[in-house]
Amino acid sequence: KKNMATSASAARLCRLAGRTVSSLSYRDRTAVSLLARRCYVTTSTRKTLQFRLDERTAHSSLDLFKKNTGVIYRILGFDPSQVQDNPERFRDWAVVFGDEKITSGRHYWEVTVKKSQEFRLGVAEALMSRDDCVGTNSSSWVFGYAQRKWFTMTSNKIVPVTLVGKPDRVGILLDYEAGLLGLVDIGKPAIIHTIRVQFKGPLCPAFGLWDGELLTHSGLEEPEGLK
Template sequence: MTELRPGELTCPSPEDTLESDMDCDRPIFSVSAGGPKRAGGAGAPSPAAAAAASDAESGVFSVGCELCAEHDSELDWFCGTERKLICVRCASVGSCQGHAVFPLAARVTAVRNRLVDVCEKIQLQALRIEKFIDHTLAAKEQNLQAAASRAREQVLARVGAAREALEEEEQRLLEEVHREEERVEQCLLTQRAHWSQALASLSQTRSHLVHTLTHTPDAQLVTSVQEIDERVEESEGVGEPCDTEQLSLNPGCSHSQLLRALWTTAVLLGPSARGSPQLKFDRRTVSPLLSVSEDSCTLTFLHRKPRQSPCYDPARFDYWPNALGSPAMSSGTHSWVVDVGQSGAFKVGVCYAALERKGSGNQARLGHNGQSWVLSHYDGEYSFCHAGAKVPLPLVRRPGRIGLLLDWDSHTLLFYEPDSAAVLHAVQQRFSAPLLAAFAVTDRSITIVH
């Protein structure tokens, strides 16, 4: 056998090609109990083959147990280029000359070390997974049961407190309505008794005067003037009946801050909460000082006056920077949200369709007449405006969006903050005509949010 001298072969470190070699489909090394027959042993296994077989049975794999078919030399080298076992002559003068080769024993040692490392890592990973299952997940299951139980108790406690408060408020309001009903009934009975007696007295006086007129002789009639005057004075003293608020149920008897807050929250956040997706700016009403987006949902203030005024339209505001929404609202419950985060000066609210559109007077100015109700933000201050009266609204923070809720049946208009459902201002007003959403802006833009 020719000895392999240093410098004749390229022998990379086993670790350099270990990872790429492990991807090979064929075995990195092979073990065989038999091999090419040597001359002199008719079918008898060689000592190396017998040793390999013994090692295979014991679980210890041996190298150098096969012979090269071409050179009849022991396959104790490994060709990394062709990924096969070779002998020393294959590497020096054979088909693998110039390839990356290295001793098989070193390769086997590197692979075994790598497998030991991999097995240790797998074992550690398995231990971590086992610990995660036995400790972390088990603890999470226990915590889940405790947390779910606390959450249920919290829900029941809060709903119970709300239900108890609502039941108490319900009882108080029903008693208040009942007392108010009894008061009005007593007033009605008193008025009925008084005016029934007055009616009887008037009827008796009239009958007496008619009898005097028709049956008293002229001479006696002249002498009865004083008696007639007394009867007339008595009838005039009865007075005229007058309808007063005391004869009607006071609507304030059913008003409750708690009930209104709960009702508002239910309407705004409950399962049936809904907005008005069809609400948009009516282009016919938009002031020349404003521009409206293509989707009719954003209103922008124009810092420069447009060169050409739009064509005349009786519905258009020609002086104040106003615009109205459509459609009109005359029944049911309606809510919509306006994004005002970019504007420092705006108004949002409602108005009658008959609101004046022309001129610089207060009749066309939102919040300065009896036909509009708006929340206004100017100079950093918030206020509610109606009929020229201003109610300051001391808000803790500047809302980025403002919501409006109109409940026609209960004659209620609410301005609220959508993020917290906090009521900013409430209006109790018996509206007498259909309402339109009303807007004004003199800084940047506002947008109807759908």
């Protein structure tokens, strides 16, 4: 009962915080001041997507590092027979998934790409065939970079993306219900290019890598101003 009373009191003070502080009693003003930050955290921030790369899905040519937030491409890689065999692992392509499944909501993450010259970033259905590469089928949607050019790719169809140069780090914005996947210039910030699709079923962050390394950054708030 004491915990319930405390919760009710906290809720009341959160509501009081919406009124002008000068209209409150000294006791309430003090309590509101103490709880203001807590109220802000619980009411003003949305839940952010936090993920790591899923080693179980990683192709044998990919090594994970920095507590499974980064991935590096090894030209020779491991002998596939030396990697634990499981149905989650990509067998023919240098692909790895994030370890969170997304079924709703609006989510944002960033990827440091400065140490790679050939990669793909986006999302894929969690149950996508492990014999395919991201971008080559109808259950994956990616932004790619190769031969110093950006492009989008799904169902093996490539569409050029107009982007001058190559930033060190880019953002990925996913709005599940709106059917939007955006590549974000984090310097402005602004959406450079958008893929529109009606998503079905659970999605995972998806990465393909054929050179250098990528470092993922999740648990981030979406930048202000993105549509």
